[in-house]
Amino acid sequence: VQGTGATERLWITEPERSTALARVSHVRGRTFALDRSLFAPTSRAHRHPQPHDQGTIWWDGEKRRLERVFERDGGLWHQLRGTVPSVGAELNCHLDSDRRRLASRAHTAMHLILAALWASGAPPLVADPEVKGGGNVRLDFAGPVPARTLASARAQAMAWIAADLSITRDHAVRGTESKFVQPQRFQPPDPYPGPATTLDVVRIDGVCAYPCDGTLVARTGKVGSIAIAEARGRNDGTFVVVAKVSAGR
Ligand SMILES: [Zn+2]
Numbered sequence: 001v002q003g004t005g006a007t008e009r010l011w012i013t014e015p016e017r018s019t020a021l022a023r024v025s026h027v028r029g030r031t032f033a034l035d036r037s038l039f040a041p042t043s044r045a046h047r048h049p050q051p052h053d054q055g056t057i058w059w060d061g062e063k064r065r066l067e068r069v070f071e072r073d074g075g076l077w078h079q080l081r082g083t084v085p086s087v088g089a090e091l092n093c094h095l096d097s098d099r100r101r102l103a104s105r106a107h108t109a110m111h112l113i114l115a116a117l118w119a120s121g122a123p124p125l126v127a128d129p130e131v132k133g134g135g136n137v138r139l140d141f142a143g144p145v146p147a148r149t150l151a152s153a154r155a156q157a158m159a160w161i162a163a164d165l166s167i168t169r170d171h172a173v174r175g176t177e178s179k180f181v182q183p184q185r186f187q188p189p190d191p192y193p194g195p196a197t198t199l200d201v202v203r204i205d206g207v208c209a210y211p212c213d214g215t216l217v218a219r220t221g222k223v224g225s226i227a228i229a230e231a232r233g234r235n236d237g238t239f240v241v242v243a244k245v246s247a248g249r
Pocket of ligand 1 (some may be wrong): 107202211213214
């Protein structure tokens with residue numbers, strides 16, 4: 001299997017960007033790789049999954065909807081509805097920015113809520129914390145999270161949002177991560193999830209630094225408001241929390 005060469009990941013290098021020209025570098029079946037891409041994939045590599053970006057691509061005078069973008073064999077692969085562009089084709093890519101913004105606000109809220117909950121002794125997670133559609137975040141804890149703990153964690157997260165803290169990306173070489181990355185509490189334990197060589201790290205100034213390959217907003221002030229949409233225990237003893245960021249911002 002051939003590699004795809006390096007795809008420049010514009011959601012990291014130019015996160016505010018919503019349009020780009022890109023050239024097809026490889027085609028495999030119905031999927032293709034680009035020299036650079038606006039579209040962040042779904043990734044579970046750092047155990048912080050979020051839905052892949054959506055958007056449209058103009059090519060050869062026609063507008064096509066991006067059906068899928070995913071990582072496989074170290075490459076970033078795209079799939080369009082109904083067509084496959086050929087190697088060398090130049091594509092005019094448009095990101096669904098509203099959808100991205102909502103996912104980024106929700107992902108940022110997820111880091112804040114987790115940091116606040118764990119600071120107040122919340123149990124470990126039994127599944128990956130996950131950004132869902134519609135600005136929702138789902139957390140599955142190993143045991144109950146008391147209503148009072150949840151309310152104070154939300155209040156702490158809202159205080160961090162009001163403080164408009166900066167959010168930056170970094171990398172940690174395996175073996176050095178415990179010096180500046182906070183452990184996450186999973187059951188079974190997995191304090192620093194991520195690839196074997198280098199971790200992508202997202203740091204929220206003064207709050208937390210977690211391994212993460214999702215999209216986040218640039219400052220906590222952009223998150224808006226967080227509500228707890230659901231909090232309930234299940235028969236197996238685990239406890240589900242769904243947090244949601246306010247719509248339209
Ligand atoms: Zn994350």
